[in-house]
Amino acid sequence: xxxxxxxxxxxxxxxxxxxxxxxxxxxxxxxxxxxxxxxxxxxxxxxxxxxxxxxxxxxxxxxxxxxxxxxxxxxxxxxxxxxxxxxxxxxxxxxxxxxxxxxxxxxxxxxxxxxxxxxxxxxxxxxxxxxxxxxxxxxxxxxxxxxxxxxxxxxxxxxxxxxxxxxxxxxxxxxxxxxxxxxxxxxxxxxxxxxxxxxxxxxxxxxxxxxxxxxxxxxxxxxxxxxxxxxxxxxxxxxxxxxxxxxxxxxxxxxxxxxxxxxxxxxxxxxxxxxxxxxxxxxxxxxxxxxxxxxxxxxxxxxxxxxxxxxxxxxxxxxxxxxxxxxxxxxx
Amino acid sequence: xxxxxxxxxxxxxxxxxxxxxxxxxxxxxxxxxxxxxxxxxxxxxxxxxxxxxxxxxxxxxxxxxxxxxxxxxxxxxxxxxxxxxxxxxxxxxxxxxxxxxxxxxxxxxxxxxxxxxxxxxxxxxxxxxxxxxxxxxxxxxxxxxxxxxxxxxxxxxxxxxxxxxxxxxxxxxxxxxxxxxxxxxxxxxxxxxxxxxxxxxxxxxxxxxxxxxxxxxxxxxxxxxxxxxxxx
Numbered sequence: 291x292x293x294x295x296x297x298x299x300x301x302x303x304x305x306x307x308x309x310x311x312x313x314x315x316x317x318x319x320x321x322x323x324x325x326x327x328x329x330x331x332x333x334x335x336x337x338x339x340x341x342x343x344x345x346x347x348x349x350x351x352x353x354x355x356x357x358x359x360x361x362x363x364x365x366x367x368x369x370x371x372x373x374x375x376x377x378x379x380x381x382x383x384x385x386x387x388x389x390x391x392x393x394x395x396x397x398x399x400x401x402x403x404x405x406x407x408x409x410x411x412x413x414x415x416x417x418x419x420x421x422x423x424x425x426x427x428x429x430x431x432x433x434x435x436x437x438x439x440x441x442x443x444x445x446x447x448x449x450x451x452x453x454x455x456x457x458x459x460x461x462x463x464x465x466x467x468x469x470x471x472x473x474x475x476x477x478x479x480x481x482x483x484x485x486x487x488x489x490x491x492x493x494x495x496x497x498x499x500x501x502x503x504x505x506x507x508x509x510x511x512x513x514x515x516x517x518x519x520x521x522x523x524x525x526x527x528x529x530x531x532x533x534x535x536x537x538x539x540x541x542x543x544x545x546x547x548x549x550x551x552x553x554x555x556x557x558x559x560x561x562x563x564x565x566x567x568x569x570x571x572x573x574x575x576x577x578x579x580x581x582x583x584x585x586x587x588x589x590x591x592x593x594x595x596x597x598x599x600x601x602x603x604x605x606x607x608x609x610x611x612x613x614x615x616x617x618x619x620x621x622x
Numbered sequence: 623x624x625x626x627x628x629x630x631x632x633x634x635x636x637x638x639x640x641x642x643x644x645x646x647x648x649x650x651x652x653x654x655x656x657x658x659x660x661x662x663x664x665x666x667x668x669x670x671x672x673x674x675x676x677x678x679x680x681x682x683x684x685x686x687x688x689x690x691x692x693x694x695x696x697x698x699x700x701x702x703x704x705x706x707x708x709x710x711x712x713x714x715x716x717x718x719x720x721x722x723x724x725x726x727x728x729x730x731x732x733x734x735x736x737x738x739x740x741x742x743x744x745x746x747x748x749x750x751x752x753x754x755x756x757x758x759x760x761x762x763x764x765x766x767x768x769x770x771x772x773x774x775x776x777x778x779x780x781x782x783x784x785x786x787x788x789x790x791x792x793x794x795x796x797x798x799x800x801x802x803x804x805x806x807x808x809x810x811x812x813x814x815x816x817x818x819x820x821x822x823x824x825x826x827x828x829x830x831x832x833x834x835x836x837x838x839x840x841x842x843x844x845x846x847x848x849x850x851x852x853x854x
Contacts, residue, residue: 313744313778314751342720342747344820351751355781410794418798425649425797442798445777445785451766460737460764471740472767475774514765522766 292356293349297329298322306363306477310355314348315341326352362446363477370449370529371395371433373416373556378427381408381579386428388581391574393558395529396551400567401560403576409560411579413532416558417450418442426579446476451528453518455535459506465489465517466502472525484524491549492520497540512540519546523553533559536566538602539609544569565602568595623702624709624808627724629749630733632715635759637666638790639733640711641673645793646800652708657698659714659723661687666713676705687714688721688822695723696813703811709804720747724819729808731799732783735760736772743775748820750776755802756783759790 292300297318301308311318321329330338330345338345373393377386393399401409408426415428419437422429430437432449441449461468469488473481485502493499496516500509509517515536522531531550536543536559547569550557561567568591575582587595604621611618630636637658644654655676658666662681670677678701682690691714702710714723724730732753734742737760743750750756756776761769773785784802788795827843 309778310781313775315744339821342751342820344748347752351779351781355778358777358781410792414794414797417795423801425646443784445773451770452761453766454762456763457765458763459768461740461768468767471771475771518765518767526766526770 374431376429400570400573408579634735635790642793642796655707716749722748
């Protein structure tokens with residue numbers, strides 16, 4: 291019984307239980323030689339009342355926490371090789387006309403369509419691993435099979451990680467502290483090397499480099515996005531990344547997408563930006579709540595892409611010249 | 623009728639989450655009613671009315687809002703049953719971050735937001751720790767890492783709960799939440815004989831009874847003093 295062993299023994303056996311104890315108002319360091327049972331017996335009813343602690347409830351939650359953490363740690367890592375979307379219907383009830391859509395690991399898919407056309411619902415279906423039980427009637431398969439239940443209900447394993455334009459860092463921490471916190475929540479063992487890799491990658495993506503001591507709230511827009519992307523690519527457990535636009539400033543978007551796919555992610559990208567849309571291998575066209583069609587990026591489009599990338603490069607260079615205080619005399 | 627109690631600190635987006643979730647419940651043909659408990663003021667009832675949802679509001683005024691909640695919930699349930707609701711949602715704010723107006727055997731949802739800081743899950747008492755479902759809002763404006771860290775903190779204080787992310791503005795996640803809220807087997811006909819999951823904070827000091835003067839001689843009943851340490 292976990293409430294009979296000393297807290298010291300408990301932590302030796304389950305080191306991660308420290309988080310639980312600390313977050314639930316028990317300071318393990320002052321009561322290492324005590325069992326939880328003794329710890330609770332030693333405090334009177336009044337104090338329990340004040341601390342809002344119910345020992346039986348406490349122990350049952352701790353048991354649950356330990357068993358979940360053990361199964362989490364014991365997992366060999368179920369990799370997601372592919373994601374399949376089976377058709378449902380439009381808002382009107384009419385059937386979607388595509389047969390099925392399978393997206394492989396390392397693939398980038400863009401999603402285009404007017405605002406309100408059903409992009410978030412598509413994402414919702416994927417996130418919830420729909421089984422013909424969502425408003426669109428779509429079905430999601432993982433590795434060609436019905437998804438495991440954990441994708442719906444587990445708090446530590448979500449199918450989809452999201453990166454969006456509106457996101458900000460709100461914590462008051464340095465880059466290092468911030469990444470440590472994330473790594474610890476994932477119970478990463480080789481924290482230092484992982485953190486170093488994230489920082490290096492983020493600096494490769496960002497125009498201006500930053501150090502691990504920079505407070506995250508003082509990062510520029512580009513630096514923040516670079517850090518968010520590098521962190522999501524390397525530290526997030528979610529196999530699918532949904533990107534809602536990436537602003538074209540202070541960040542190398544092509545490298546960013548390459549980083550995500552090189553970490554084995556499936557990338558879905560909702561965008562109205564032609565450069566991003568054409569960077570996808572395919573694009574899903576959404577209309578009236580349904581998937582209207584799926585287009586392969588053609589060779590002609592790839593050609594157009596390199597032309598607009600060239601234009602983009604020119605605009606970027608004008609931007610940085612203005613920034614440096616130069617007077618423009620022509621477009622290179 | 624099913625009853626669900628939804629609570630959470632002020633301004634986390636409880637009403638938005640409930641409104642979006644009821645849309646999905648209505649699509650399943652369910653009749654839903656809401657009762658909104660608040661402290662001094664609320665106009666959330668008009669938001670529900672606009673959405674065509676039958677609503678009642680209760681303001682606790684000078685009383686502890688959660689004490690007010692328990693002393694009224696039974697009548698509210700009877701009102702819901704008389705109106706033929708399939709589902710009655712009670713919405714209340716946990717103003718002291720401790721209270722949970724949760725009732726044993728009744729589905730309890732706690733709503734908190736990503737902006738409140740990662741220390742928050744630790745600070746919230748039974749309202750978070752004994753909830754069956756924890757809804758985390760405002761995930762669209764913080765980074766993925768912060769969402770993951772926040773969810774893992776919630777998990778560490780309440781490993782039994784189902785944790786869902788819901789966006790109150792777009793409704794993303796609200797359909798998913800709606801699937802967890804109604805079940806034929808959860809029907810109740812009355813709250814008679816049910817108990818709270820956790821006791822509410824004890825009250826009753828002279829200030830509960832209308833005292834306004836400051837000073838030791840006016841303090842009676844349940845009084846506790848802050849520990850300011852020893853002076854040199």
